[in-house]
Amino acid sequence: MGDLRSAALAYVRAGQVRAHTVATPPGAPAPVLVVATVHGHxxxxxxxxxxxxxPEDRWSCPCRHSDLCPHIAAVGLWAGHPGLAARTIPERTRL
Ligand SMILES: [Zn+2]
Incomplete structure (x- = not known):
């Protein structure tokens, strides 16, 4: 499932991730609140x-094609959660 990470990186590199709100408390390693728009295909x-x-409810994307979609992965990369893009798609979505 390298496609997910590739797609996420492509979105970030192409500037297709636009953050509206990013809240990072002082000293925190990553934001606690991010609202962003991803211009997808x-x-x-x-x-x-x-x-x-x-944890299972922290990310939401209206495309909903899996627990982790390229849009969420792109925002994760952008916001400093690189582990998200490295995660594989859960088994149950491969029906
Ligand atoms: Zn999505």
């Missing part, structure tokens, strides 16, 4: 990252 997606939510 099929439209624009608003991605929200909220570190105050449970």
């Amino acid at each position: 099929n439209g624009r997606y608003q991605i929200v990252y909220d570190a105050t939510r449970p």
Whole structure:
């Protein structure tokens, strides 16, 4: 599933990630709140990252084609969560 990481990197490199809100507390290694728009191949997606939510609910993207989509991975790369893009797609989405 290198495609996910490649797509995410492509979005970041092409400047297709536009953050509207980024909140990083003093001394924190990464933002606790990110609201960003990713210009994807099929439209624009608003991605929200909220570190105050449970781990499985922290990221949301309206495309919803998996738990981790290229849009979320792109914002993750952009915002300093590179591990997200390295994660593989969960088994249950490969139906
Ligand atoms: Zn998405």
